[in-house]
Amino acid sequence: MFYKITNTQCDIYRKLKSQRKEELKVTEENKEFLKKNIPYKYKRYYGYAAQWARRIPIAIGFYFLHPKEVDTKVWREDTKRAGLYFPNKRTKKGRDMQELIERQRGFSGFKLLDMLGIDYHGEFYCPQMWVEKGIVLLSLDDNHQPKDENIIEITRKELESYFN
Structure with a gap:
């Protein structure tokens, strides 16, 4: 309806x-946050889409432009989707990156x-x-x-x- x-x-x-208005502002803040904290350029992210349960886009994984440069102590490639990387939670650096990604604000x-x-x-x-x-x-x-x-x-x- x-x-x-x-x-x-x-x-x-x-x-x-x-x-x-606040949701749109936070969407831009999250983009800047990721740009500042994700060390590699990415073509797109994997995560929550706008307007659904989370209300704004929230990234949890990334399709990096240069996957060969990715530090495997921080990132792991998804087993089902080639080129998609998530924080490697088996390592301290990966858990730290996961914690950082979880700081994105949402609604x-x-x-x-x-x-x-x-x-x-x-x-x-x-x-x-x-x-x-x-x-x-x-x-x-x-x-x-x-x-x-x-x-x-x-x-x-x-x-x-x-x-x-």
């Missing part, structure tokens, strides 16, 4: 917009559900949220019904129109 919040004066609008989809006042249990899709053209947009599981009167249900077509 898709929803929008257009009333910029309501509490839920301000909370969600502030939350999304929880559960926090978003709490902010919306939605009870959750069992299996469900994680909530998604965007702020486009000054409007807060939400995608929620069919079983999650927001109670705030400022949250208005919309069609998929209307949701997509905000991204064009």
